[in-house]
Amino acid sequence: MLLLRDVAKSDLPGLQRLAAVLNTVNLPNDEKALESIIDTSVRSFAGRIRDPAEREYLFVLEDLRTGTLVGTSMIIAQHGTREAPHVFLEVSKRQTYSATVDKHFEHTVLSIAYNYDGPTEIGGLVVDPELRGQGKPGKQLSFVRFLFIGLHRNWFRDTVLAELLPPLLPNGKSLLWEALGKKFTGMTYLEADRLSRQNKEFIKELFPASDIYATLFPDRTQKVIGRVGPETEGVKKMLERIGFRYVERIDPFDGGPHFEAKTEDVSLIRALRKCKVLEKDLEHDMEISLVAVERKDPDNRFRCVKTPTRIDGGTICLPGWAREMLGVQPGDRVAVIPFE
Incomplete structure (x- = not known):
């Protein structure tokens, strides 16, 4: 018997258990970080954060037979403000041709960009590996966010964003980060992504402001730009069925593609x-x-x-x-x- 509900402060041990197994960016194996995520969510559900755009909601899935938490998902009411902009890489194509040598090329070009009036973001989807495939827990955790947005439409933005995970290396490293971000920041992917949650200044100061030709990357890195990992393929198809589309943007850390939909056009919300x-x-x-x-x-x-x-x-x-x-x-x- 699975129950979806808002997270409570008493759920910290359960979230720590999940984090110890998975230790993802969305659910870090860090007690203080988890306490902060819980506190923000509790105040958001209670309406104690006055500005709805500053709220973040964490849902948990509880197995009532055992009393254990088996998954989470999240809504960030607005991802991208003047104080903490939404950072991404725009993906475009650029063609070159030389008549002298009769050579034609099409290059993938990455350009860093910022959104200071960002969309609502759905994220934080985590499922206990032991429960996957039993009662579709991931689908429940994903759909509940759209139910909540539809229930409180005026609290959320006119666009909904989903950042999907790309193919990662067996050790969890990102091919794009190894080829780009690490060379300009000297940080690991996890270090940079966690720091960006509190302060994005280092991105603007250290990342190249000019266009980046992906042609300079190793072939296998070029091939994953805009792609989702095998475990995320099901999520991608689900999002496409309810109205989301790839918008030619990727995460600057792991290279995961951005899918967006107009809030009013999401079929579940409608x-x-x-x-x-x-x-x-x-x-x-x-x-x-x-x-x-x-x-x-x-x-x-x-x-x-x-x-x-x-x-x-x-x-x-x-x-x-x-x-x-x-x-x-x-x-x-x-x-x-x-x-x-």
């Missing part, structure tokens, strides 16, 4: 419905949906489950177990998006 819960139990499985409810409980303001549903007009029929997990009674209102 499909969101608000329904009143009926008293009778669902007897026959119908459509599979994500169903969420918001609560006034300061320790758990948001709950969401994947469940069979039957929707009729503005009402919804749920199994008894789903009503119990959500903590809803007949007559309560819930938010719903399709899952399958």
Whole structure:
């Protein structure tokens, strides 16, 4: 039985367990960093961060049978401000030709750019390796972010960004960073990416301001520009199905491609419905949906489950177990998006 909910301060040990297994940039194996991520999320869900653009929301997936956290996902309300710009590399093509030697070339060119009025970003998707493939936990963690954005549309930007992971080396290193960033900063990829979360000044000062010809990189580095890694291919296809497209931009650290969509055009957000819960139990499985409810409980303001549903007009029929997990009674209102 898997429950999606907002992170709580008491979840620190569970996040540390996940981080110890995975130790990703999104979920660093660092107690202080995790405490900061949790604190920002708790204050965001509670509305204690006054400006909605400064909020960051962390969702966790809990296995209620064991009480363990098995995954996370995140929404950054605005990625890119005057104080902390969104940094990326624009990818373009440039052609050259010499009539004298009758030679024609097409070069991939990278140009560093900054966005000071950035989009909403979805990220932080982490799933316990032992649970992958069981109940589609990654899909639940991904979809819940769109449900929440649709529920509070005016808190978020008109564009949604997803930065996907590129193919990485077996040791976790980035081919692009080894060929570019490391040579200009003297840092490892993880060191640079973590520092950029607090201060991006070093990027502007150390990265080359001029265009960079990827032709100068090793062949295998050139081949991964704009590509996703094999484990991210499923996420890419899912995003494309709901309205995202590659926008010819990549992350300056790992080279991962940027996919974007207009918020109003994301099919899941457009499909969101608000329904009143009926008293009778669902007897026959119908459509599979994500169903969420918001609560006034300061320790758990948001709950969401994947469940069979039957929707009729503005009402919804749920199994008894789903009503119990959500903590809803007949007559309560819930938010719903399709899952399958």
